[in-house]
Amino acid sequence: MKLLERIERIFALGDRIGYSEQEDEAHRIAAGWMREAGLEVEVDAARNLIGRRDDAGVWTGSHLDSVPGGGRYDGVLGVLAGIEVADRLRDARIGVVAFRAEETGPMGSRALTELPQAFVELHIEQGPVLERAGEPLGVVTGIAGQARGTVVFEGRADHAGTTPMAIRDDALVQAARFVLHVRESAREGAVATVGALSVEPNAANVVPGRVTVSVDARAPNAQQLDQLIAAIGFEPKWRLEPVAMSGAPFETLGALLPDAPRLVSGAGHDAMVLAAAGVPTGMLFVRSLNGGASHSPDELTSDEDIALAVDVLTEALARLCS
Numbered sequence: 001m002k003l004l005e006r007i008e009r010i011f012a013l014g015d016r017i018g019y020s021e022q023e024d025e026a027h028r029i030a031a032g033w034m035r036e037a038g039l040e041v042e043v044d045a046a047r048n049l050i051g052r053r054d055d056a057g058v059w060t061g062s063h064l065d066s067v068p069g070g071g072r073y074d075g076v077l078g079v080l081a082g083i084e085v086a087d088r089l090r091d092a093r094i095g096v097v098a099f100r101a102e103e104t105g106p107m108g109s110r111a112l113t114e115l116p117q118a119f120v121e122l123h124i125e126q127g128p129v130l131e132r133a134g135e136p137l138g139v140v141t142g143i144a145g146q147a148r149g150t151v152v153f154e155g156r157a158d159h160a161g162t163t164p165m166a167i168r169d170d171a172l173v174q175a176a177r178f179v180l181h182v183r184e185s186a187r188e189g190a191v192a193t194v195g196a197l198s199v200e201p202n203a204a205n206v207v208p209g210r211v212t213v214s215v216d217a218r219a220p221n222a223q224q225l226d227q228l229i230a231a232i233g234f235e236p237k238w239r240l241e242p243v244a245m246s247g248a249p250f251e252t253l254g255a256l257l258p259d260a261p262r263l264v265s266g267a268g269h270d271a272m273v274l275a276a277a278g279v280p281t282g283m284l285f286v287r288s289l290n291g292g293a294s295h296s297p298d299e300l301t302s303d304e305d306i307a308l309a310v311d312v313l314t315e316a317l318a319r320l321c322s
């Protein structure tokens, strides 16, 4: 399949950080493939790449940038599969977009000046749910809301040798209990993570006096996110509202895959930005192998699963564009 060779071609460019030379090169190559598929190519003010036939209002696509040391499929699959679909559906009024700098924003999709009438994004799951379910494809119902903040624990810094255990006020011991509490607070599809600790004075022979703990909390809907924040007991400094997939793109994917698992995406995507802007949006996940390894060169999906995903995307767009 041409698509598989193209995925390798983009991967061979190495890291493609948003707005880097390597991302530019990926966009140049993709623009050539868009033209081969019979699309008219334009670049908008944010340097998103848009290939269209006849001012098409139904778009598919994703991003070509990567994290440092990223995998082959994240973003790239959605763009190149879109080009493949445009090639197959030569009469369809279809648009294929490669958004800029998804991993460091998303910057490109947020800066879109013209919104499509409908959007479908194919993306690798970046998690183990479909692999564990033994299912190649999943229909995304929404993208989880996120809240982030920090909690500070104050104790008293003391000599690690001379301060008896009974009279210590160890900030890291308080923080350790909190880390377990965060873990226990996440239920029913919600997830919560302490990923960073700052210990002061951070010396092997000093009882920790002050610890700052990061909290990342995510939940499928706003009510659950509120409950999770309250259960953890922290003040979010940053919050991103959950968004639901909806409208014809979501319904079409659901009709094509009535028995496929329904998933909430814990990761953000360009589709989230478009859905939040009011564009009817659907998202199709293809199974991640290797336990869902993501943002890693070990990211993997099988050629068969990709073929299946492209067939479903083709049928979905054939219906949406007609």
Ligand SMILES: [Zn+2]
Pocket: 063, 074, 075, 102, 123, 269
């Ligand atoms: Zn991505």
